[in-house]
Amino acid sequence: MTAPQPDEHPPGLHDRDRVMVADDVVKTYGAGDGAVTALRGVSAAFTRGRFTAIMGPSGSGKSTFLHCLAGLDTVTSGTVLIGEVDITGLSRTRLTEVRRDRMGFVFQAFNLLPMLTAEENIRLTGRLAGRGADRGADPGWFGTVVDTLGLRDRLDHRPAELSGGQQQRVAVARALLTRPEVLFADEPTGNLDSRSGAQVLGFLRTAVDSYGQTVIMVTHDPVAAAHADRVLFLADGTIVDELAGPAIDSVHARMRKLEG
Helix, strand or coil: CCCCCCCCCCCCCCCCHHEECCCCCCCECCCCHCEEEEEEEEEEEEEEEEEEEEECCCCCCCHHHHHHHCCCCCEEEEEEEEECCCCHCHHHHHHHHHHHEEEEEEECCCCCCCCCCHHHHHHHHHCCCCCCCCCCCCCCHHHHHHHHCCCHHCCCCCCHCHHHHHHHHHHHHHHHHHHCCCEECCCCCCCCCCHHHHHHHHHHHHHHHHHHCCCCEECCCCCHHHHCCCEEEEEEEEEEEECCCCCCCHHHHHHHHCCC
């Protein structure tokens, strides 16, 4: 059975609006009788300035798919393009550069350096890349990100002095500061209480709506998925369903069907 091709172009939408494309991606771990295929020819396109959630039962391949899209894991076959660049054919050094310059990452673990302040953690990626914290024509982007995420009065605090929600907001700010073409979020609310999780999801939604950010998020939570523009559902390593304009109840219903 051929998997559906999500996010087909609306009329008049040009290829330049597709920021990332996965084409017939296969991922197999191991070899011989012990081989396990996690992705079975997955194809999907991701349009600039949209928020996509990826869901599925445990073992469906959703995190593997995100890691292959982000170049954090290699593919067995198929291609993954960011813009016109096929990341599956890059050297390790060049792939590291592409991830640094064109992608942002937010994970369930906050991954902040404990000896640095919130401001130093936010600016870290830009400094490691050998450039200032601000990028592009707008010299006030740092201030915009900090104020949008409500971190202005926490910049001098170290991670141990911040709540879990505040630490994740610092991680989101760090990911947004370089204005990545794609921001990947892997269970970004998994370690947060419901209030802090809702705040982080609200900030991601604002990044899409106000700043044109592209977000691809893996989640198991229908409440989180309802913040997205669409949801892709994986099962047994293939995309089996897609839901546009998701609401909590409709996401619940699709997941119950997959898990049943």
